[in-house]
Amino acid sequence: MNFAHPAFTPYRDLIGALGLAHALPSLDALNALAAARGTTQSRGLPLRFFAADGRLPARDYETHILHTGLVPTRPDTWHDVLNALVWLRFPRFKSALNAAHGEAITLETDSRRGRRRDALTVLDESGVWVISRDPSLPQWLADRAWHALFWEARARVETGMCFVVVGHALLEKTLAPYPSITGKCLLLRSDSLDPDAADALAVTALGAIGTPRQLAPLPVQGIPGWDAANAHAAYYANKEIFRPARI
Numbered sequence: 001m002n003f004a005h006p007a008f009t010p011y012r013d014l015i016g017a018l019g020l021a022h023a024l025p026s027l028d029a030l031n032a033l034a035a036a037r038g039t040t041q042s043r044g045l046p047l048r049f050f051a052a053d054g055r056l057p058a059r060d061y062e063t064h065i066l067h068t069g070l071v072p073t074r075p076d077t078w079h080d081v082l083n084a085l086v087w088l089r090f091p092r093f094k095s096a097l098n099a100a101h102g103e104a105i106t107l108e109t110d111s112r113r114g115r116r117r118d119a120l121t122v123l124d125e126s127g128v129w130v131i132s133r134d135p136s137l138p139q140w141l142a143d144r145a146w147h148a149l150f151w152e153a154r155a156r157v158e159t160g161m162c163f164v165v166v167g168h169a170l171l172e173k174t175l176a177p178y179p180s181i182t183g184k185c186l187l188l189r190s191d192s193l194d195p196d197a198a199d200a201l202a203v204t205a206l207g208a209i210g211t212p213r214q215l216a217p218l219p220v221q222g223i224p225g226w227d228a229a230n231a232h233a234a235y236y237a238n239k240e241i242f243r244p245a246r247i
Contacts (some may be wrong), residue, residue: 115211
């Protein structure tokens with residue numbers, strides 16, 4: 001598999017340790033690494049990956065992890081293996097997502113997923129931390145001022161912003177990238193662009209997210225350097241991908 005895409009930069013060590021470039025890892029390999037790293041979930045239970053008998057409904061999936069520390073994982077799918085990869089790399093954030101799901105479930109009066117859980121699910125599948133040292137740049141992203149942000153302010157973005165993909169479905173898409181891949185942003189203001197330092201900020205930011213509308217879209221291939229073709233201004237003229245904000 002090709003893990004050369006910049007989205008995998010924070011995961012390089014884990015990709016090497018698990019040999020992901022050559023084959024899907026076994027559950028034993030995932031669990032050995034989780035044990036070696038002392039990975040736990042929000043209640044302090046050791047995190048482990050197991051093959052469930054059938055696919056669990058979303059509510060059961062989240063509550064099972066919360067109550068047991070066991071993550072249902074299909075070891076023959078990249079989707080689930082990449083979910084395990086994010087758990088191993090950013091366990092605090094994934095634990096917070098899981099705990100927030102559990103809390104929201106207790107407040108729901110029927111089986112329908114509420115807007116809070118919709119937003120949590122979007123982050124889990126397609127989330128991107130957008131860490132910025134410059135307080136003005138995230139607003140351009142929220143306003144979908146793509147040309148201004150990624151072209152006119154390109155140097156400022158390259159030195160003052162960091163984009164960390166934490167959505168496992170989005171990571172899966174970058175294995176075979178295409179121009180319209182879109183993530184959803186969790187905007188974080190920080191003097192440090194270190195993803196590990198941003199982990200705690202992301203957990204705190206989750207508390208203020210109540211609906212997917214709060215998560216700005218991000219055409220990830222437009223991030224400077226994430227697609228060789230975006231070295232030209234014309235790249236950002238495609239309105240089917242870089243859609244302006246609705247007035």
